[in-house]
Amino acid sequence: MLCGLCKMRPVEAIIKTDEGSASLCAACFQRYRMLKATGEIEGLSDYFYMYDEFNPISAFIARSAQMACPSCGTTLSKLKNDFKFGCAKCYDFFSDKADEYFEELGGQEYKGRYAGYENKKRPGRRLSEMTADDLPFLMKKLQEARDNQELSRADAIDRRIRQLKGGKQ
Amino acid sequence: MNIQDIVVSSRIRFARNVNNLPFPHVLKGNEAKLQEFLNTVQSVCASKFDGDLYTVNAMTVGGEISEGADDYVLNMLVENHLISPALGRSKLGGAIISKDKTISVMFNEEDHLREQCILEGFRLREAYERLLEVDMALHDRLDIAFKKGLGHLTACPTNLGAGMRASVMMFLPALDLVGDLRRIIKKYAGEDVTIRGVYGENTEAKGFMYQISNQAAIGRSEDMIIAKMESVVKELCMLEEQARRAIWDRKGVDIEDQIMRAYGALLFARVLGSDEFMINIANVKLGVGYGLLKLDIPSINRLIPKVLPYTLSVKAGKKLSPRERDIMRAKIVREALIACKTK
Ligand SMILES: [Zn+2]
Numbered sequence: 001m002l003c004g005l006c007k008m009r010p011v012e013a014i015i016k017t018d019e020g021s022a023s024l025c026a027a028c029f030q031r032y033r034m035l036k037a038t039g040e041i042e043g044l045s046d047y048f049y050m051y052d053e054f055n056p057i058s059a060f061i062a063r064s065a066q067m068a069c070p071s072c073g074t075t076l077s078k079l080k081n082d083f084k085f086g087c088a089k090c091y092d093f094f095s096d097k098a099d100e101y102f103e104e105l106g107g108q109e110y111k112g113r114y115a116g117y118e119n120k121k122r123p124g125r126r127l128s129e130m131t132a133d134d135l136p137f138l139m140k141k142l143q144e145a146r147d148n149q150e151l152s153r154a155d156a157i158d159r160r161i162r163q164l165k166g167g168k169q
Numbered sequence: 170m171n172i173q174d175i176v177v178s179s180r181i182r183f184a185r186n187v188n189n190l191p192f193p194h195v196l197k198g199n200e201a202k203l204q205e206f207l208n209t210v211q212s213v214c215a216s217k218f219d220g221d222l223y224t225v226n227a228m229t230v231g232g233e234i235s236e237g238a239d240d241y242v243l244n245m246l247v248e249n250h251l252i253s254p255a256l257g258r259s260k261l262g263g264a265i266i267s268k269d270k271t272i273s274v275m276f277n278e279e280d281h282l283r284e285q286c287i288l289e290g291f292r293l294r295e296a297y298e299r300l301l302e303v304d305m306a307l308h309d310r311l312d313i314a315f316k317k318g319l320g321h322l323t324a325c326p327t328n329l330g331a332g333m334r335a336s337v338m339m340f341l342p343a344l345d346l347v348g349d350l351r352r353i354i355k356k357y358a359g360e361d362v363t364i365r366g367v368y369g370e371n372t373e374a375k376g377f378m379y380q381i382s383n384q385a386a387i388g389r390s391e392d393m394i395i396a397k398m399e400s401v402v403k404e405l406c407m408l409e410e411q412a413r414r415a416i417w418d419r420k421g422v423d424i425e426d427q428i429m430r431a432y433g434a435l436l437f438a439r440v441l442g443s444d445e446f447m448i449n450i451a452n453v454k455l456g457v458g459y460g461l462l463k464l465d466i467p468s469i470n471r472l473i474p475k476v477l478p479y480t481l482s483v484k485a486g487k488k489l490s491p492r493e494r495d496i497m498r499a500k501i502v503r504e505a506l507i508a509c510k511t512k
Pocket residue numbers: 003004005006007008009024025026027028029
């Protein structure tokens with residue numbers, strides 16, 4: 001089922017209020033929550049009125065281009081022009097645009113050193129912090145690095161393993 | 170030939186932002202929050218390295234890099250790659266730079282934070298590990314903007330993901346002279362690696378210095394970026410070596426003549442322009458590579474930034490005229506070349 005508002009993306013959230021209910025995509029839902037939190041809309045009917053589906057398409061486009069991130073005031077047209085987001089919350093407010101850029105840039109999820117930081121999880125420990133207890137883990141990482149042809153990483157791990165086996169900290 | 174003779178320096182840069190503060194290009198007001206952010210950054214940096222604070226407003230007149238009277242400190246930092254030219258245009262911008270000049274944490278450039286570590290020679294991974302130490306401490310104390318899948322949130326979406334750029338400065342005279350560089354640049358562009366000239370990119374006189382960097386790579390991990398850069402650098406070193414041999418085979422005596430004249434000019438000049446210095450020092454380095462001159466390459470690499478125009482002014486403690494700079498440069502170069510002779 002498609003989003004009841006933009007009619008473009010699949011439904012991910014259903015909002016139930018006294019005014020009725022609406023099935024929205026992630027982007028439209030996110031925007032609803034933010035506009036409501038900042039008091040720019042009172043409820044669902046306000047929100048749908050903003051989109052004003054009875055007006056001509058051009059009015060709808062003009063209106064949505066002027067929709068501004070409640071945190072920093074960046075508008076959609078400014079974002080498209082400058083190719084710069086105005087704050088971290090813009091990535092939620094304009095999440096459809098963020099997804100679009102993400103796809104254009106290759107669409108591969110980040111799985112690097114800081115993966116999991118959204119839960120404020122610290123990245124993995126540094127090699128120098130590893131102790132003899134970590135030897136089995138390090139051997140596994142060494143094999144991985146070699147398999148992936150990450151030679152300097154493999155060297156660094158190998159050096160640490162030899163240090164630890166030599167009893168040096 | 171030694172890879173460390175071709176690779177001048179290695180640099181890692183991270184782009185980071187915090188939640189609940191607009192990005193620098195729309196950052197107005199918010200004084201209290203901004204001050205709190207800057208205080209935290211300063212205190213984290215102080216716990217990790219011994220550094221100095223520079224702010225753009227204190228360094229320039231009107232926050233613009235210009236030919237003004239008081240801006241040579243700012244320009245010196247740009248010349249030495251310790252801050253970016255863009256930082257000079259940010260009224261709220263500044264940097265905390267370690268006393269040994271290896272670490273620089275810029276604030277309010279395009280992103281709230283641009284951290285970098287530069288090390289001499291081919292030491293990308295070491296630069297990464299060192300910078301990570303500062304970066305993790307900043308992550309511990311600040312509310313860093315991050316989203317699952319997208320990674321670090323940056324003003325410009327091209328920096329999403331690791332928010333990391335790895336660059337290596339290389340000395341590639343032979344590849345440039347045999348004219349292979351254009352083809353190589355094109356080949357690597359297809360692999361998301363850019364190569365561009367440093368110090369006078371579009372001028373006649375240049376030092377054959379090139380900066381090799383990774384391009385935007387949203388899904389790539391830090392390890393993948395470093396591994397890719399390392400393999401590109403090794404490949405370029407091999408190509409440079411081949412080109413040097415080819416040039417020598419074709420016109421050895423002419424090259425030797427050119428190198429020795431350049432060395433003579435640097436040893437005996439009393440007034441030495443910046444372009445003249447760059448082209449001659451490049452020939453001298455090539456001479457060391459060919460075994461014609463016995464000089465210490467890292468010492469020469471350290472000499473080059475010391476005689477850049479604004480760096481000379483900072484050393485003199487006042488804005489120098491071009492002629493005063495040329496005289497000062499000749500003296501410094503002469504003394505340095507004598508000091509860096511090896512057996
Ligand atoms: Zn929708």
